Each structure stands twice: as structure tokens, then as C-alpha cells.
Amino acid sequence: MLDKIGIAKRIAQELRDGWYVNLGIGIPTLVANYIPDGIEVEFQSENGILGMGPFPYDGEEDADMINAGKQTVTLQPGAAIFDSSTSFAMIRGQHVQLTVLGAMEVSDQGDIANWKIPGKMVKGMGGAMDLVASAENIIVAMMHANRVGESKLLAECSLPITGVKCVKKIVSNLAVLDVTPEGFKLLERAPGVSVDEIKNATAGRLVIEGDVPEMVL
Amino acid sequence: MNKVVANVSDAIRGIEDNMTLMLGGFGLCGIPENCIAEMVKTEVTGLTCISNNAGVDDFGLGLLLQNHQIKKMIASYVGENEEFERQMLSGELEVDLIPQGSLAERCRAGGAGIPTFFTPAGYGTEVGEGKEVREYNGKPHILESALLADFAIVKAWKGDTEGNLIYKGTAQNFNHVMAMAGSITIAEVEELVQPGELDPNFIHTPGIFVQRIFQGENYEKRIEQRTVRER
Numbered sequence: 092m093l094d095k096i097g098i099a100k101r102i103a104q105e106l107r108d109g110w111y112v113n114l115g116i117g118i119p120t121l122v123a124n125y126i127p128d129g130i131e132v133e134f135q136s137e138n139g140i141l142g143m144g145p146f147p148y149d150g151e152e153d154a155d156m157i158n159a160g161k162q163t164v165t166l167q168p169g170a171a172i173f174d175s176s177t178s179f180a181m182i183r184g185q186h187v188q189l190t191v192l193g194a195m196e197v198s199d200q201g202d203i204a205n206w207k208i209p210g211k212m213v214k215g216m217g218g219a220m221d222l223v224a225s226a227e228n229i230i231v232a233m234m235h236a237n238r239v240g241e242s243k244l245l246a247e248c249s250l251p252i253t254g255v256k257c258v259k260k261i262v263s264n265l266a267v268l269d270v271t272p273e274g275f276k277l278l279e280r281a282p283g284v285s286v287d288e289i290k291n292a293t294a295g296r297l298v299i300e301g302d303v304p305e306m307v308l
Numbered sequence: 309m310n311k312v313v314a315n316v317s318d319a320i321r322g323i324e325d326n327m328t329l330m331l332g333g334f335g336l337c338g339i340p341e342n343c344i345a346e347m348v349k350t351e352v353t354g355l356t357c358i359s360n361n362a363g364v365d366d367f368g369l370g371l372l373l374q375n376h377q378i379k380k381m382i383a384s385y386v387g388e389n390e391e392f393e394r395q396m397l398s399g400e401l402e403v404d405l406i407p408q409g410s411l412a413e414r415c416r417a418g419g420a421g422i423p424t425f426f427t428p429a430g431y432g433t434e435v436g437e438g439k440e441v442r443e444y445n446g447k448p449h450i451l452e453s454a455l456l457a458d459f460a461i462v463k464a465w466k467g468d469t470e471g472n473l474i475y476k477g478t479a480q481n482f483n484h485v486m487a488m489a490g491s492i493t494i495a496e497v498e499e500l501v502q503p504g505e506l507d508p509n510f511i512h513t514p515g516i517f518v519q520r521i522f523q524g525e526n527y528e529k530r531i532e533q534r535t536v537r538e539r
Contacts, residue, residue: 137408138334139478149536154337154529155465155477161335161388162535172477174484174512175334175360176416179409183427202432212385213396213405220435221409224428255432 093264093281098232100125100308102191102262105166105230106132115192116160118232122191125270133167135187137218138166139178140169157300159218179218183225190226192219194233194258196248199274201258203231204250216253223254234264235292242294244268244275265289267306273298279306311471311521312490312500316346319494319522323347323459326354326379330415330455330463330486331369334360335388335532338479339368342496342524350374356380358455360411360482362392367530373401380456384408388532407435410452412485418454419488419517427452460490463524464513467497469506471518472511480512487517496524 093101099121106112107121108130123134123145129230132181134143136158143158144165152163166172181187196204203223206216223229236242238289244261262267266289267279274296277289313319319523320343323329332337348371355378362381363370372378380402386392395401406414407429417425426449430436440451462483465476473495475483487493493514500523 138337138477138481146535146537148539152531152534152536153477154531155479156532157335157337157478157531159334160533162533163531164397164535172480174475174480175408175412175482176485179412183409183429195519207434210397213393213403215383215385215405216407216435217385218408220407220433221427222428224431 092285098262101306102230102232110188111135113187114183117193119191137178139173141190142167150264179221185225185227189228190222191230191232194231196243196245196250197231197258197261198245198248201256201270202252203254203258204248204252206253207251219253223257229258230260231258233263235265242292244293244295246295265292277303279304281306310469311518313520313522316342319520320346320365323352325352327458328356328527330456330457330460331357331359332480332483332486336368336530338463338481338483340461341497341527342459344371348512352375354379358382358457360384362386362389364388367390384411414452414455415485415489418456422449422454424453455489457490460486460493462487462495464495464497466499467495467521468501468506471515471521472506473513474506475512482512487513493517495521
């Protein structure tokens with residue numbers, strides 16, 4: 092089974108040279124720490140950064156330099172800063188090649204829910220709806236089941252959705268899956284996880300073809 | 309044209325009960341601290357505030373919320389604020405949550421004289437309910453409308469007496485589009501300079517969008533999430 096860092100490391104393997112990438116809050120943010128050797132990617136933060144760098148050294152934080160998670164960050168050489176409408180022009184205009192974000196639920200048609208639990212938690216969608224409606228390539232980083240063991244990979248989302256038929260790939264603590272017209276297609280198992288465990292943890296349609304390899308991190 | 313007002317009190321003159329305000333900033337980054345503090349003093353109430361976020365419990369728009377001066381909040385993300393969540397869930401506060409990119413574009417459109425536009429963001433979700441849908445390039449889009457405000461209140465790093473503004477770092481965020489969309493736009497700046505001192509090649513917001521400008525003071529610039537790495 093993967094921990095959060097394992098999920099981030101596996102997603103990092105999906106990065107390709109020359110891509111602009113938007114990373115959401117939480118596990119997706121960790122992906123920046125594991126860029127494969129020999130490739131160059133630039134991170135876009137929707138509050139207005141292209142070329143976002145790592146967290147600053149202690150004592151060098153700047154209140155005027157934050158990411159979309161409101162964390163203090165730095166800039167890479169060659170970075171650019173812009174206003175919010177320009178930032179979302181990059182996103183809606185499909186100039187960003189990959190979006191990685193977290194989810195509370197994903198349906199086997201690729202719907203995603205990650206912004207609201209009615210009557211309980213209402214934080215808002217932030218930029219998530221713009222991102223999922225526009226990005227050509229969306230990878231979701233998530234836990235396969237919730238704290239009480241219920242699957243978060245469903246036939247239909249039970250929570251209010253953030254976007255329709257948009258998720259392309261899921262990297263969970265148990266597996267890597269593609270979203271296909273037939274449902275979740277199991278591509279890889281997390282280390283030490285059996286196909287049966289993944290089956291039991293997946294409520295939506297699951298497609299299993301042949302031997303499913305264990306992922307290599 | 310000289311847009312300078314003497315102080316924050318003069319800057320917010322004319323903001324009355326039940327008006328609609330836009331306030332720049334992302335989280336606590338680039339928020340108009342001076343004007344917010346002054347509005348808390350005036351006890352103006354029934355405000356509709358358009359802002360990406362709602363501050364935290366004891367800073368930013370959270371101060372106006374605690375004082376029950378806000379009737380309605382239009383924002384994209386309102387986490388990190390318990391009082392906000394309490395007022396929203398109890399129904400005291402009306403809340404319109406809209407996708408961040410749509411919020412930015414609706415402000416920009418308001419300032420740019422574009423009354424409506426179609427965007428894919430929010431299609432098939434609660435946000436799209438009741439909105440006209442049109443398909444472009446094989447993809448459904450929803451109709452969104454421009455936003456305007458009685459007053460837009462923005463914060464810049466440097467500004468000149470003509471109202472030209474330059475933002476610092478990611479404090480640019482919503483400040484520029486909101487400056488465009490206010491009937492009266494108030495700019496508070498860390499450093500107010502004379503015409504000619506700002507390089508015209510590097511102005512973010514041209515002075516035509518700004519009606520009042522003043523040099524703010526005592527900026528706290530609170531950091532919401534202080535994250536650092538080991539040396």
C-alpha cells in the first residue's frame with residue numbers, strides 16, 4: 092500500500108519533459124519533490140505563478156509570495172507572475188498540460204467531487220471547477236477508501252460534483268487506474284496489494300485484463 | 309489627473325449600507341488592510357462583498373464578518389474561517405460560491421464592458437443549475453454574467469498620484485481585475501510616488517481604472533500558511 096509520498100512519487104512518473112503542470116493542495120503538492128531526472132517541467136499556481144519553486148528557507152518567507160494553498164513559496168529563475176484572469180486564461184485555454192488534484196469521490200465515468208459536503212463542510216471550489224472543466228489531462232491523487240473503509244471510487248458520485256467526465260487517471264494508495272468508457276481500468280497494483288483487495292475497495296465498475304503488474308517506484 | 313485622497317477615512321467616504329464591494333487579495337495576500345480596518349470602525353452594514361476568500365477569523369474580511377457587517381459573500385473559497393462557516397450554515401450569511409476562474413473573468417468582463425460570456429467551468433454542477441448551456445467545439449459551456457461593484461478596493465505595492473499601480477509578487481491576484489470593475493476604485497498602496505517615478509512599461513493597472521489612491525500604513529501582511537524548507 093502506498094502512503095501519501097508513494098502516491099506523489101507514482102504520479103511524478105507521469106510528468107513529461109516540457110509540460111506546464113498545475114498541482115492542487117495536499118498530496119498533489121508533494122509531486123513537485125519527485126520530478127524524474129532529465130526532464131523539465133514548470134509548475135503553474137492558479138493564484139498567479141508560472142515557474143513556482145520550493146518553499147523558502149526559514150527566515151526568507153515573503154507574505155507577497157504564496158501558492159494557491161496560501162503557503163509561502165519561491166520562484167524559479169525565469170518565473171512569471173500575473174493576475175487571476177490571466178492565470179485562468181492559461182487554464183481554460185488549455186495551455187497547461189497536466190492538472191493533479193485530490194478528490195473525495197470519483198465516478199467510473201470520470202466525474203469528480205471534491206468541494207462540498209452538504210450541511211457539513213463548505214469550503215468552496217476555488218479553482219477546481221475551472222481546472223477540471225478545461226484540462227486535457229487530469230490525474231487524481233486520492234485514498235481508495237474513506238476512514239470507515241467505504242470506497243471513494245463509485246458508480247456515481249454521492250457528493251455534489253466538481254466536474255463531469257473529466258478524470259483520466261487515478262493514483263490511489265492501492266492502485267493506478269485509467270478512467271475508460273467501460274469503467275475504472277486497473278493498470279497497476281501498489282506494492283503488496285492484491286487484485287482482490289482492489290476489487291473489494293472499488294464500488295464502481297472495475298475492468299481487469301490479464302495480469303496486473305505491481306508498480307515500480 | 310491627481311487621484312490622491314488624504315487618508316483612509318477619505319478613501320472610503322461614500323461606502324454606505326447595502327452596497328456591493330469588491331475586495332482584492334488571495335487569502336490574506338494583497339488584501340486592502342487599511343480600508344478593511346477603517347470599515348470596521350464605520351460599522352457600515354448589509355454589505356455584499358465580492359472577494360476570492362473571506363479572510364480568517366481575526367484578519368482580513370473575517371473582521372467585517374465578526375462584526376456582522378456582511379450580508380452576502382461572493383467568493384470561490386472560504387475555508388479557514390470558522391465564523392464564516394458558522395454564519396453560512398446558520399443562514400445568517402448569504403453565500404454565493406463561484407469557480408475562481410469564473411470569478412476573475414466576471415470581474416474582468418464587468419470592467420471591460422462584456423456583459424456575459426460562456427465558460428466550461430461548472431457545467432453539470434450546482435454552479436451550472438439554471439444557466440443557459442451552449443455547446444462550442446463539442447463541449448458544453450454555461451452562461452456567466454459580468455460583475456460590477458459600487459466600490460472596488462484594491463491593494464498595490466506602488467502607485468503614483470495618477471492612480472497607476474504596480475503589484476508585488478502574488479499580491480497581484482484579483483486586485484487588477486477588481487480595480488477594473490468598480491464604479492469607484494480605491495487603491496491603497498505601500499508607497500505613493502509622483503508621476504514619472506513609475507516606469508510606464510511596468511504598470512499593471514493603468515490609472516484610468518482608479519479614482520482614489522492613498523498611501524497605507526502599518527501593513528501587517530499576515531502569512532496564512534508559513535511553509536519553509538531545511539537549509
